[in-house]
Amino acid sequence: MMETFLFYFDLGFDHVLDIxxxxxxxxxxxxxxxxxxxxxxxxxxWVSLFTLGHSLSLLVTHYEWVKIDSKWVEFxxxxxxxxxxxxxxxxxxxxxxxxxxxxxxxxxxxxxxGFGFGRYFxxxxxxxxxxxxxxxxxxGVEFAQVLIVIFMLLINGLAVERLKIKAQKWQWxxxxxxxSQALLMTSNNWPF
Numbered sequence: 463m464m465e466t467f468l469f470y471f472d473l474g475f476d477h478v479l480d481i482x483x484x485x486x487x488x489x490x491x492x493x494x495x496x497x498x499x500x501x502x503x504x505x506x507x508w509v510s511l512f513t514l515g516h517s518l519s520l521l522v523t524h525y526e527w528v529k530i531d532s533k534w535v536e537f538x539x540x541x542x543x544x545x546x547x548x549x550x551x552x553x554x555x556x557x558x559x560x561x562x563x564x565x566x567x568x569x570x571x572x573x574x575x576g577f578g579f580g581r582y583f584x585x586x587x588x589x590x591x592x593x594x595x596x597x598x599x600x601x602g603v604e605f606a607q608v609l610i611v612i613f614m615l616l617i618n619g620l621a622v623e624r625l626k627i628k629a630q631k632w633q634w635x636x637x638x639x640x641x642s643q644a645l646l647m648t649s650n651n652w653p654f
Contacts, residue, residue, distance in 0.1 A: 474602025492546035494614035515572025523580025540647035
């Protein structure tokens with residue numbers, strides 16, 4: 463029982479931190495970039511909503527309730543990262559999204575990312591163990607994502623408070639770096 467838990471937990475953890483698929487990492491970097499430890503509750507909520515969306519799409523894919531062409535999923539995943547970066551690079555004080563809208567967007571982005579792993583998850587997990595395996599997998603995903611957010615908050619604090627880099631400049635530099643990778647992923651997965 464514990465071996466099975468650890469297997470799926472590790473699978474979820476490794477899925478997020480897989481060097482060959484950094485979509486979660488890039489998205490979480492962009493999501494965390496404008497924040498400090500003062501905002502940890504808000505960020506934890508968004509990370510959990512992302513994990514919930516990711517888990518729901520894994521469940522939907524596993525039971526084949528909805529089928530989405532993988533070329534569109536692979537294209538939309540980096541688009542979500544681009545949108546997160548654009549929200550930093552082109553933010554305007556008078557056009558800020560409110561909490562409820564950000565909650566829905568983050569949940570939706572989690573859904574998109576989960577569809578990307580759904581086929582692989584379906585091949586690994588038998589129907590009778592899907593729910594438990596999905597929960598164990600989601601815990602691994604959540605744990606890895608929280609670690610990334612904590613890492614980003616530490617780096618943000620170091621850059622802005624210790625190295626005295628202006629917050630907006632720091633955010634623009636990192637968002638531009640992440641955006642460059644997301645645009646490359648988007649062009650590599652162009653569906654047409």
